[in-house]
Amino acid sequence: MAGPDFSDELKSLDTTLTSVETVLDLPALRAQVKDLEDQSGAPDLWNDPDEAQKVTSKLAHLQGSLRKVEGYRSRLDDLAVLWELAEGEDDEGTREEAQAELARLQGDIEALEVQTLLNGEYDSREALVTVRAEAGGVDAADFAEMLMRMYLRWAERHDFKVDVLDTSYAEEAGIKSATFRVGAPYAYGTLSVEQGTHRLVRISPFDNQGRRQTSFAGVEVLPQVETDDHIEIPDDDIRVDVFRSSGPGGQGVNTTDSAVRLTHLPTGIVVSCQNERSQIQNRASAMAVLQAKLLERRRQEEQARMDALKGDSSGSWGNQMRSYVLHPYQMVKDLRTEYETGNTQSVLDGDIDGLIEAGIRWRKSQG
Incomplete structure (x- = not known):
């Protein structure tokens, strides 16, 4: 029963992460990061220290969000491969490793999902x-x-x-x-x-x-x-x-x-x-x-x-x-x-x- 249960949990997690990716609008997020990177590279940026601080702070936050969601997607893909390997070789140790990673990834993705709920006028x-x-x-x-x-x-x-x-x-x-x-x-x-x-x-x-x-x-x-x-x-x-x-x-x-x-x-x-x-x-x-x-x-x-x-x-x-x-x-x-x-x-x-x-x-x- 372990295999199908794990696969179902993996599919559910994939659905949640896909929903988060949709809310975050990754193409728009990447475009924002690129625009802020261009602004942060401007030679006159620090002529206005307050504005420079805002640009660099926002850039760091958006870069972190992008790295986080892309990292979770990569981990989810790797986890699917790890589970296939465990099942194919009937390796209990690898199964336990996959279960532990699944639990960690569930917690991480749930926390990221909560961040997508912060869409009030002043939340950012x-x-x-x-x-x-x-x-x-x-x-x-x-x-x-x-x-x-x-x-x-x-x-x-x-x-x-x-x-x-x-x-x-x-x-x-x-x-x-x-x-x-x-x-x-x-x-x-x-x-x-x-x-x-x-x-x-x-x-x-x-x-x-x-x-x-x-x-x-x-x-x-x-x-x-x-x-x-x-x-x-x-x-x-x-x-x-x-x-x-x-x-x-x-x-x-x-x-x-x-x-x-x-x-x-x-x-x-x-x-x-x-x-x-x-x-x-x-x-x-x-x-x-x-x-x-x-x-x-x-x-x-x-x-x-x-x-x-x-x-x-x-x-x-x-x-x-x-x-x-x-x-x-x-x-x-x-x-x-x-x-x-x-x-x-x-x-x-x-x-x-x-x-x-x-x-x-x-x-x-x-x-």
């Missing part, structure tokens, strides 16, 4: 992520820092560039909030399913009676604003405050008033940046975050109008989206997708691809 952009402590006092601040570390480790696993723009430390432990940029194509589409309220249940390390504590932290994910988004902010709409950057325990990061806080007067939105060395750099970074928040506000208003026209009264899926239980048992469970794992330490160390992929599939199923 870089991401601005803010993690903030909510209810739970010092435990919530500690949890917020745990979540920030989780996302930074996740980005590190994928070799994604991260810039921490602002960190507000809590007095006893942890952080009140932190904002960072994940500089990778499709970072927004990928991480947007992480938005919402995260809940932690554990024995509090800050309670001398060793009681169980529930605490909460919020995650906000915004798309990076691009030059064609037309987010106009008149100077009169912004109040600018400068202050001295500080680190944990009030330790000075530098001795000048280089940190910048922007208040958007019409909406009351406040953003700050203190991790750059100069006031000019911090102001530019803070302005980018403010523009992203205003872009998201505009998107939500447009969505609300569309929902009103459609009579859609469903609530946001972003609230209370995941539980991390460290006591009395170990489990991380996504409350939307029902995806769960008992390996809490691995998750907190950045192994969250399974949770993210389940979230992307769930979001797509919601239409």
Whole structure:
């Protein structure tokens, strides 16, 4: 029975990969890569460093996608040959090798399939992520820092560039909030399913009676604003405050008033940046975050109008989206997708691809 079963799985995998290749439109993808390669070879490319960075980053991403899908096709073809060899020579060792490769390839192709679901208006952009402590006092601040570390480790696993723009430390432990940029194509589409309220249940390390504590932290994910988004902010709409950057325990990061806080007067939105060395750099970074928040506000208003026209009264899926239980048992469970794992330490160390992929599939199923 093993042979026919394996062949059926191979055919199913071929169908899935063919579907992915169709969605990615390989001829168009190759043409895009060729065009970006021509742009990256232009002698005046680095006259505009920001534009050059965008071109080279997009080229690297598309080249990676193309190599990945072509590599999977090659592996699938080789696997078919390997299985024929195993069956022809009745070699159990080769059969086991083929079964192991089939399992690896299934996981790889499924992950690639998830990427094809990222086709929202802003999904291809870089991401601005803010993690903030909510209810739970010092435990919530500690949890917020745990979540920030989780996302930074996740980005590190994928070799994604991260810039921490602002960190507000809590007095006893942890952080009140932190904002960072994940500089990778499709970072927004990928991480947007992480938005919402995260809940932690554990024995509090800050309670001398060793009681169980529930605490909460919020995650906000915004798309990076691009030059064609037309987010106009008149100077009169912004109040600018400068202050001295500080680190944990009030330790000075530098001795000048280089940190910048922007208040958007019409909406009351406040953003700050203190991790750059100069006031000019911090102001530019803070302005980018403010523009992203205003872009998201505009998107939500447009969505609300569309929902009103459609009579859609469903609530946001972003609230209370995941539980991390460290006591009395170990489990991380996504409350939307029902995806769960008992390996809490691995998750907190950045192994969250399974949770993210389940979230992307769930979001797509919601239409």
